[in-house]
Amino acid sequence: MAYKVLLNEDEIPRQWYNLAADLPHPPLPPLGPDGNPIGPEALAPVFPMNLIEQEVSSERWIDIPQEILEILYRWRPSPLHRAVHLEKALGTPAKIYYKNESVSPAGSHKPNTAVPQAWYNKQFGIKKLTTETGAGQWGSALSFACSLLGLECKVFMVRISFDQKPFRKVMMETWGGTCIASPSTETQAGRDVLAQFPDTPGSLGIAISEAIEAAVTDATGQTRYSLGSVLNHVMLHQTIIGLEAKKQLEKAGEKKVDVVIACAGGGSNFAGLAFPFVNDKIHGADIEIIPVEPASCPTMTKAPYAYDHGDLARMTPLLAMHTLGHAFIPPPIHAGGLRYHGMAPLVSRAIVEGLVRPESIQQLECYEAAITFARTEGIIVAPETSHAVASAIRAARQAKEEGKEKVILFGLSGHGLMDLLGYQKYLAGQLTNHELSTADMAKSLNAIKDFPKIPA
Numbered sequence: 001m002a003y004k005v006l007l008n009e010d011e012i013p014r015q016w017y018n019l020a021a022d023l024p025h026p027p028l029p030p031l032g033p034d035g036n037p038i039g040p041e042a043l044a045p046v047f048p049m050n051l052i053e054q055e056v057s058s059e060r061w062i063d064i065p066q067e068i069l070e071i072l073y074r075w076r077p078s079p080l081h082r083a084v085h086l087e088k089a090l091g092t093p094a095k096i097y098y099k100n101e102s103v104s105p106a107g108s109h110k111p112n113t114a115v116p117q118a119w120y121n122k123q124f125g126i127k128k129l130t131t132e133t134g135a136g137q138w139g140s141a142l143s144f145a146c147s148l149l150g151l152e153c154k155v156f157m158v159r160i161s162f163d164q165k166p167f168r169k170v171m172m173e174t175w176g177g178t179c180i181a182s183p184s185t186e187t188q189a190g191r192d193v194l195a196q197f198p199d200t201p202g203s204l205g206i207a208i209s210e211a212i213e214a215a216v217t218d219a220t221g222q223t224r225y226s227l228g229s230v231l232n233h234v235m236l237h238q239t240i241i242g243l244e245a246k247k248q249l250e251k252a253g254e255k256k257v258d259v260v261i262a263c264a265g266g267g268s269n270f271a272g273l274a275f276p277f278v279n280d281k282i283h284g285a286d287i288e289i290i291p292v293e294p295a296s297c298p299t300m301t302k303a304p305y306a307y308d309h310g311d312l313a314r315m316t317p318l319l320a321m322h323t324l325g326h327a328f329i330p331p332p333i334h335a336g337g338l339r340y341h342g343m344a345p346l347v348s349r350a351i352v353e354g355l356v357r358p359e360s361i362q363q364l365e366c367y368e369a370a371i372t373f374a375r376t377e378g379i380i381v382a383p384e385t386s387h388a389v390a391s392a393i394r395a396a397r398q399a400k401e402e403g404k405e406k407v408i409l410f411g412l413s414g415h416g417l418m419d420l421l422g423y424q425k426y427l428a429g430q431l432t433n434h435e436l437s438t439a440d441m442a443k444s445l446n447a448i449k450d451f452p453k454i455p456a
């Protein structure tokens, strides 16, 4: 029996998988301010054209340039572990596997797209990238990638995380990036929010507005914006996770996987692990595929599938996605990376098509699961990842009740060594559950009531 399954470097996938090619219905196009679909050129001030081509591509397989692979070899292929000790503690007949993305230099899956994004921008002649970050994982990942490729990197970090996770900023600075708290006084979008709400904890929606503004107003024309999740090309880059995992499960002798689980904030680590399995499901495989979110930010399980902006200042096109409304300010739970108001259009589409079944879990169950995992398997997972752990434990308990030897695969999206404040509060009994009320959701959805509707 394998405790962990490794791949050699020459076994790394050489192409990314694009789910858009296989969805039963094509993804809905983004809309411009006039309500009409936008063309690729509308995105050109924000992203380089080579990434825009990937964003709108309907090719099933897209080659990974050799130079990108050579950077990824620093930590890829990542290990697939069997959670033998967790299985024993739960007394489950299920086999639990986890794909460990915490081994990247930044500590999460995010460098899988930070590296290609920096690389394609450099190819296009760009000198500087701006971005937002929630918990700080994405800002660290992009700073890391920019340092390897000789690009400047400027990160707008959501205020609450900036205060809760000061060492993330030090990581970004160590890799040569700069990091400021958002909302900031450096942009019009930031100044507008501060004038109205001087004590705001910030949100990803605000930070995205600031980062886009900083990119498009740079007079040199050599700055672009980079997004760590949500967009199609980000989902694409992350599929290397699931493609590796499939090879590893095969090596472990598994002919079939029954349940695939990953947490979902903007949707990228979920998409990365799950989309290659969604492809199998489209072609007849019987797999339960579960994206997991916090009950306090129930984008997939409660919010409507609707057109909305990706940011507060409404600078992005309208995207067809599950959304809580672009003005949604999430409660300050510790899973900072799962507090986004929207969900990737490709993940949203997979939900609407019934290909994946989202779940929401409360904060305390997630931390309890994370503690169980740390005391069995040893890894202290990110608060975001704890949602996947909690769901995997639920699935393993269900397998025990049913007496079935199911194969469960979950995504260990990152480690939590920069997020110990949440653990400290949990261990001291200071954390509580929080569920978004229907009234609060209705209030935040007011912001999108006059937007174009998705045709039924």
Ligand SMILES: *Cc1c(COP(=O)(O)O)cnc(C)c1O
Pocket: 108, 109, 110, 137, 138, 228, 229, 230, 263, 264, 265, 266, 267, 268, 269, 270, 337, 338, 382, 384, 385, 413, 414, 415
């Ligand atoms: C950012 C992050 C997430 C959530 O983002 P997705 O785009 O949904 O993957 C999950 N886990 C970790 C460790 C993260 O850093």
